[in-house]
Amino acid sequence: MRADAVRNLDAVLRTGARLLAEDPSTSIAAIAAEAGVDRRTVYRRFPTKEALLAAIFQAKLDSSERVLDTARLVEAQVAVALHRYVEDIIPVSREWPVDVRRMMRADPAANARREEQSARLDRFVQRAADEGLLRADVPVHWARAMLNHLVDTAAHQFPLLDPPQAADLIVDTLLNGVGRR
Structure with a gap:
C-alpha cells in the first residue's frame, strides 16, 4: 500500500473511532470530511459503516x-x-x-x-x-x-x-x- 494510502486509512480509522464513539449515527461522509479524504475513498475501502x-x-x-x-x-x-x-x-x-x-x-x-x-x-x-x-x-x-x-x-x-x-x-x-x- 502506498504511503499516502496508509496515512489516509489511518486517518479514517482514528477519526471514525472518535466520531462514532461520540455519536454512533455519524455518517461515513462526515467521517471522510473530518479525516480530510474524499468519501468515495472511504466507500471503496468500507462499503458500509459496519465494515468501517x-x-x-x-x-x-x-x-x-x-x-x-x-x-x-x-x-x-x-x-x-x-x-x-x-x-x-x-x-x-x-x-x-x-x-x-x-x-x-x-x-x-x-x-x-x-x-x-x-x-x-x-x-x-x-x-x-x-x-x-x-x-x-x-x-x-x-x-x-x-x-x-x-x-x-x-x-x-x-x-x-x-x-x-x-x-x-x-x-x-x-x-x-x-x-x-
Whole structure:
C-alpha cells in the first residue's frame, strides 16, 4: 500500500473511532470530511459503516494485543506489569474510544479475540490476588472490574493526565485503595 494510502486509512480509522464513539449515527461522509479524504475513498475501502466499524475494532484489538504482550503479565512482577499495562493501555483507550463490546454479535471472530484478551487480564488479576497483592476479602472479579473502570476514568475523564501519572494513580488505587487504614 502506498504511503499516502496508509496515512489516509489511518486517518479514517482514528477519526471514525472518535466520531462514532461520540455519536454512533455519524455518517461515513462526515467521517471522510473530518479525516480530510474524499468519501468515495472511504466507500471503496468500507462499503458500509459496519465494515468501517469492524476495521476500527480490529485496529483497537491489535493495539490492545500489543499492550498485553509488552506488559509481560505472566513474567514480570505484578506491580511492574500492572503499571506497564496501564501506562500503555491509556493511550490505546484514548486513540480508539469505541467500546469493543458493541461488536459482540456483529463479528464473532473479533469478539473471540476480545474475550481472549479479557481472559488474559482475568488471569493476571487472579495472579495478583494469589500473590497477596489484593485483599483476600475482595472478590477477584470486583478488582478486575475496578481496573477497567479506573483505566476508563483516567483515559476519558482526565484527558490531561499523562499515561505515566495515570498509571501511578491507578496502580496505587487498585493495590492500596483510597481509604485510610
